[in-house]
Amino acid sequence: KNQVEQSPQSLIILEGKNCTLQCNYTVSPFSNLRWYKQDTGRGPVSLTIMTFSENTKSNGRYTATLDADTKQSSLHITASQLSDSASYICVVTDRGSTLGRLYFGRGTQLTVWP
Amino acid sequence: GAGVSQSPSNKVTEKGKDVELRCDPISGHTALYWYRQSLGQGLEFLIYFQGNSAPDKSGLPSDRFSAERTGGSVSTLTIQRTQQEDSAVYLCASSSNSGGPWETQYFGPGTRLLVL
Numbered sequence: 001k002n003q004v005e006q007s008p009q010s011l012i013i014l015e016g017k018n019c020t021l022q023c024n025y026t027v028s029p030f031s032n033l034r035w036y037k038q039d040t041g042r043g044p045v046s047l048t049i050m051t052f053s054e055n056t057k058s059n060g061r062y063t064a065t066l067d068a069d070t071k072q073s074s075l076h077i078t079a080s081q082l083s084d085s086a087s088y089i090c091v092v093t094d095r096g097s098t099l100g101r102l103y104f105g106r107g108t109q110l111t112v113w114p
Numbered sequence: 115g116a117g118v119s120q121s122p123s124n125k126v127t128e129k130g131k132d133v134e135l136r137c138d139p140i141s142g143h144t145a146l147y148w149y150r151q152s153l154g155q156g157l158e159f160l161i162y163f164q165g166n167s168a169p170d171k172s173g174l175p176s177d178r179f180s181a182e183r184t185g186g187s188v189s190t191l192t193i194q195r196t197q198q199e200d201s202a203v204y205l206c207a208s209s210s211n212s213g214g215p216w217e218t219q220y221f222g223p224g225t226r227l228l229v230l
Contacts, residue, residue, distance in 0.1 A: 043221025104157040
């Protein structure tokens with residue numbers, strides 16, 4: 001069964017600190033993995049997209065890693081800001097699907113305190 | 115418009131009533147998706163439209179749910195005889211070109227449905 005599991009479920013950190021969010025998946029065959037940021041009351045916005053051959057990809061203060069062998073990904077946020085408070089969702093695409101079918105994790109709710 | 119828009123933003127209805135949710139995708143995007151996000155749950159795929167092809171309805175949870183896309187643009191998700199478990203945020207997303215695994219999906223703000 002194709003699944004995406006994220007941890008922790010929620011996280012609280014102080015402004016300026018770093019944090020790492022985890023994503024484990026069983027989706028096969030694997031196509032790509034995305035991290036989305038979803039602000040409260042808004043739709044998800046794509047942060048990064050990684051393919052099978054990519055190990056690391058950065059987008060500003062966000063750095064995503066992917067280990068396709070262990071089927072794990074992480075999202076590292078550096079020097080957190082209050083605006084980073086949001087839900088971070090890991091999304092994996094099935095390569096066997098030509099219709100872009102996505103499998104979503106439940107997200108990690110990040111709260112950054114001043 | 116600049117992004118995907120959805121209406122209404124919020125909808126409160128009584129159990130047993132029908133509701134219609136609207137999605138306006140980004141202009142020119144040929145692929146359109148509907149998802150459901152229940153409280154504390156991940157997004158759940160409902161239905162996918164690509165151009166003039168027959169939609170992929172495999173994610174619809176029951177025959178009370180249906181969707182159409184007129185003129186390859188605006189889409190309407192209809193829930194008949196709503197139940198309390200239908201309460202959720204309904205998200206619409208669109209993508210360009212083939213809508214395949216490499217296309218980024220742009221999400222709307224969602225419609226929050228509450229069934230009393």
